[in-house]
Amino acid sequence: MAVKLFNTLRRKKQIFTARPDNVIRMYTCGPTVYKSQHIGNYRTFIFEDILKRVLLARGYQVRHVMNITDVGHLVSDADEGEDKIEKEARVQKRSARDIARFFEMEFKKDIKTLNILPPERFTRATAHIKDQIKLIQAIEKKGLVYRTADGIYFDTSRISDYGKLAPKNIRGIRSGARVALKEKRNPTDFALWKFSPAHGPHRQMEWRSPWGIGFPGWHIECSAMSMKYLGPTLDIHCGGVDHIQVHHSCEIAQSEAVTGKPSARFWMHCAHLTLAEGKMAKSSPETNITLKTLKDRGFDPLDLRYLVLGVHYRKPLLFRWEALAGARSARLKLASFYQALPIKKQRGEDNFRKRIEDAVFDDLNTPRALAAFFAAVRKPVSRSFVLWADHIFGLSIGRRSPIPRNILVLVKKRESCRQKKEWRAADEIRDLLARQGFRVKDTKDGPVIHRI
Numbered sequence: 001m002a003v004k005l006f007n008t009l010r011r012k013k014q015i016f017t018a019r020p021d022n023v024i025r026m027y028t029c030g031p032t033v034y035k036s037q038h039i040g041n042y043r044t045f046i047f048e049d050i051l052k053r054v055l056l057a058r059g060y061q062v063r064h065v066m067n068i069t070d071v072g073h074l075v076s077d078a079d080e081g082e083d084k085i086e087k088e089a090r091v092q093k094r095s096a097r098d099i100a101r102f103f104e105m106e107f108k109k110d111i112k113t114l115n116i117l118p119p120e121r122f123t124r125a126t127a128h129i130k131d132q133i134k135l136i137q138a139i140e141k142k143g144l145v146y147r148t149a150d151g152i153y154f155d156t157s158r159i160s161d162y163g164k165l166a167p168k169n170i171r172g173i174r175s176g177a178r179v180a181l182k183e184k185r186n187p188t189d190f191a192l193w194k195f196s197p198a199h200g201p202h203r204q205m206e207w208r209s210p211w212g213i214g215f216p217g218w219h220i221e222c223s224a225m226s227m228k229y230l231g232p233t234l235d236i237h238c239g240g241v242d243h244i245q246v247h248h249s250c251e252i253a254q255s256e257a258v259t260g261k262p263s264a265r266f267w268m269h270c271a272h273l274t275l276a277e278g279k280m281a282k283s284s285p286e287t288n289i290t291l292k293t294l295k296d297r298g299f300d301p302l303d304l305r306y307l308v309l310g311v312h313y314r315k316p317l318l319f320r321w322e323a324l325a326g327a328r329s330a331r332l333k334l335a336s337f338y339q340a341l342p343i344k345k346q347r348g349e350d351n352f353r354k355r356i357e358d359a360v361f362d363d364l365n366t367p368r369a370l371a372a373f374f375a376a377v378r379k380p381v382s383r384s385f386v387l388w389a390d391h392i393f394g395l396s397i398g399r400r401s402p403i404p405r406n407i408l409v410l411v412k413k414r415e416s417c418r419q420k421k422e423w424r425a426a427d428e429i430r431d432l433l434a435r436q437g438f439r440v441k442d443t444k445d446g447p448v449i450h451r452i
């Protein structure tokens with residue numbers, strides 16, 4: 001069955017197939033580890049996980065690399081301002097290394113609770129400084145760089161197709177700077193290497209280079225590390241939509257200038273998760289919702305996963321707490337249905353399997369696939385069907401029953417009392433459940449249990 005994916009580079013859905021070795025080389029831009037990741041970031045990481053699971057379900061092998069940005073991402077994407085990690089280290093009075101490792105560990109724990117499959121390799125920017133310097137030297141050899149007082153810059157006017165990933169032409173792209181050009185020759189030019197400032201606070205993270213002491217620009221790490229581990233042409237490169245105009249456009253320019261080959265066959269981007277208050281921002285406590293915020297309000301990270309799967313990845317997702325509560329009930333409903341499912345294969349399962357595959361193989365239509373999954377579970381289907389489907393959804397339906405067996409037995413008993421109109425007995429069981437920390441709600445699809 002063909003897999004169709006929306007390729008940002010071509011601005012349309014295309015049939016995606018593997019090369020003859022059946023291996024998909026996939027690179028996804030990872031976290032900048034200076035603060036906890038917010039649920040917007042996790043929307044993109046969940047999208048990438050679903051993509052990977054769908055490719056695995058299609059029978060491909062996936063070689064996945066994700067970077068950890070632990071240096072070089074400046075406060076503005078404009079190659080200006082302080083390094084985000086150095087700034088946080090200064091505020092917290094800790095070393096930059098401590099900050100980076102702490103948030104990297106937290107990220108790794110978080111993705112586990114979201115059932116995100118880990119990449120084959122995490123690559124830290126600080127562990128690849130030599131590779132980045134080598135790549136900058138190769139770009140320099142092509143005559144595409146120039147020097148300013150604060151660094152070595154890529155001259156985007158020297159390549160004919162700069163900005164081809166972005167929907168507007170080069171003149172429409174806001175500059176990498178979005179501030180006065182200063183010594184930059186073109187607004188879209190970007191830093192490959194920045195010099196440590198001669199004045200002001202001393203940088204903790206700096207390295208010698210052929211151009212002077214300093215640190216790599218933010219974009220060069222992804223070009224250097226993706227090519228090192230996955231070769232000159234990736235099969236798929238992903239990130240959030242905010243990366244299209246600057247970060248990924250710069251990556252393409254750097255990599256293709258050196259190799260002369262396409263840097264990726266497919267580019268895929270996840271639309272943003274937003275709040276009614278506006279953009280999610282790690283710098284603002286009101287709009288910085290993390291997994292901890294969700295847990296503090298009694299949610300499971302998998303409720304967020306369910307919510308994210310309910311909206312197509314190319315559509316913006318407006319986050320609301322009520323919608324998250326809805327996602328939680330739906331997930332628990334699936335889990336409680338699962339407990340009652342038969343072991344033996346049921347008639348009609350193959351048809352449901354096809355409906356789910358058709359949906360996810362059509363540019364990851366997870367809302368349609370979830371609807372088919374729900375319909376299947378009600379039919380019913382066997383437990384092994386649910387486990388097969390959950391390889392794609394990753395919702396831990398069945399694997400981690402949130403409701404203990406004795407509670408389920410009580411719920412069943414209460415249901416049978418209700419059917420016999422033995423209301424008093426049914427109420428007594430309800431109170432017993434409440435004392436054990438469970439609330440039972442009667443819906444038209446049957447009873448649904450929640451932890452109180």
Ligand code: AMP
Nearest residue numbers: 031032040041043044239240272273280
């Ligand atoms: P960062 O840690 O800022 O480098 O971002 C990690 C990933 O999250 C990148 O792929 C970003 O494009 C993505 N991202 C950032 N903000 C959002 C958001 N509000 N919604 C969805 N994805 C986002």
Ligand code: ZN
Nearest residue numbers: 029030222247
């Ligand atoms: Zn990147």
